[in-house]
Amino acid sequence: MGAWDIAIFAEDVNVDFLDELAALDDDGVIEGVEDACLLARQEAATEDERLNGLAAATIAAIWAGAPFSAGDVADAYPFVRGLIGSGTDQLSEVATELLENADTDEDLEVYLEALS
Numbered sequence: 001m002g003a004w005d006i007a008i009f010a011e012d013v014n015v016d017f018l019d020e021l022a023a024l025d026d027d028g029v030i031e032g033v034e035d036a037c038l039l040a041r042q043e044a045a046t047e048d049e050r051l052n053g054l055a056a057a058t059i060a061a062i063w064a065g066a067p068f069s070a071g072d073v074a075d076a077y078p079f080v081r082g083l084i085g086s087g088t089d090q091l092s093e094v095a096t097e098l099l100e101n102a103d104t105d106e107d108l109e110v111y112l113e114a115l116s
Helices: 004-010 012-022 026-040 047-063 071-076 089-100 109-115
Strands: none
Touching: 004 012, 004 047, 004 071, 012 026, 012 047, 012 071, 026 047, 026 089, 047 089, 047 109, 089 109
């Protein structure tokens, strides 16, 4: 594991994204994570939408069992831990695609394994 989750969650646009998710009920959070992943993989996605999608894909991987080092984020946003086991096969598939194509030097294997 590396600092991927800490770095992606620290992006300013993703802090705003996490704040928006925190205002939703559990079903809304799951839907918001799925929507962010789907939007990010579109060719016309903006850089902010791509970053939100990578954060959402990372959340999906954590929900699928990936370990994480961003404990302060999980404390601030209880849905990160509280919804472990949530998500759909479609979410896992899209999240995998986003993380496989992420432009980073970080090792994302632990996240990809959790999603598979």
